[in-house]
Amino acid sequence: MKKLSARRRHPLAAFVVLLIALAATGVLFTAFAPTKEARADETAQSLAIDEGKKLYAVGCASCHGTGGQGTTDGPSLVGVGAASVDFQVGTGRMPAQQPGAQVPKKKNIYSQAEIDQLAAYISSLGAGPNVPTDEQLDTEGADLAKGGDLFRTNCAQCHNFTGKGGALTHGKYAPDLEGVSAKHIYEAMQTGPQNMPSFPDTTLSEQNKKDIIAYLNEVNGDESKSPGGLELGGLGPVSEGLFGWIFGLGGLIAVAVWVAARTAKAKRS
Structure with a gap:
């Protein structure tokens, strides 16, 4: 104890302790400091948010509010996530041309880079569903039969059993899904745009969506190709049955009338 006390009183003791503390600080900083790649990602994300905010102020703020809080002309965007922005803007539905029962799909006016910037800004307002990755969109090995069952159970009542779309109430409609990209279909299931319910992973798993x-x-x-020939647009049994009654039965009646007329003419002769 006397030796330890004597060392504490040594003139260089404070200097040695300071060196040890500085060395420990350097080691900890090296171990826990962000890497150059992480710092670069943070900088790029910050720049994307800044650019997205500028785009938002020009094209979106008049309806959704200056801070995305929503107005009487547009809903709040806080918490909708990047996937919602990518879907709505990527399909041209937003910015909307005019109010109505439903905003239609149209040619988009933003590049994908600008859409990504808008999505980054909206995501900064509140956490929400992210844009799906390539792995999430990879359908290799997917179960087609299972997908058909899931689609008929959850989607066909609005979109028709082959995704041809259909009319809803008060001027609304379920759009045709032919030609829609896998990314936008996935995002629609995630976010539930307009009249569509959302199907998060707790309802439909990633594999279910694939x-x-x-x-x-x-x-x-x-x-x-329809194995039965003309598919009539895949509109379903009602329209196809009506087609059968009108043209099928109508054709039989026409043939019967023709045969009867020929028979009557033959008898008169």
Whole structure:
């Protein structure tokens, strides 16, 4: 104890302690400081948010509010996430041309880079669903039969059993899904745009979404042909049954009348 006390009183003791503390600080900083790549990512994200805020102020703030809080002309965007922005802006639905029962799809006016910047800014307002990754959109090995069952159970009542779309109430409609990209279908299931309910992973898992997308690609693909011939647009049994009654039964009646007329003419002769 006497030796330890004597060392504490040594003139260089404070200097040695300071050196040890500085060395420990340097080691900890090296171990826990962000890497150059992480700092670069943070800088790029910050720049994207700044650019997205500028785009938002020009094209979106008049309806959704200066801070995304929403107005009487547009809903709040806090917490909608990047996936919602990518879907709405990427399909041209936003910015909307005019108010109405439903905003239609149209040619988008932003590049993908600008859409990403808008999505980064909206995401900074509150956490929400992210844009799906390439892995989430990869349908290799997906179960087409399972996808068909899931689509008919959850989607066909509005979109028709092959995704051809259909009318809803008060001027609303379920759009045709033919030609829609896998990314936008996935994002629609995640976010539930307009009249559509959302299907988060707790309702439809990532694999379920892949199965549904694979099913739609199969029934609407270029090589998808109806084995029965004319598919009548895949509009379903009601329209196809009506077609059968009008043209099928009508044709039989016409043939019967023709045969009867020929028979009567033959008898008169």
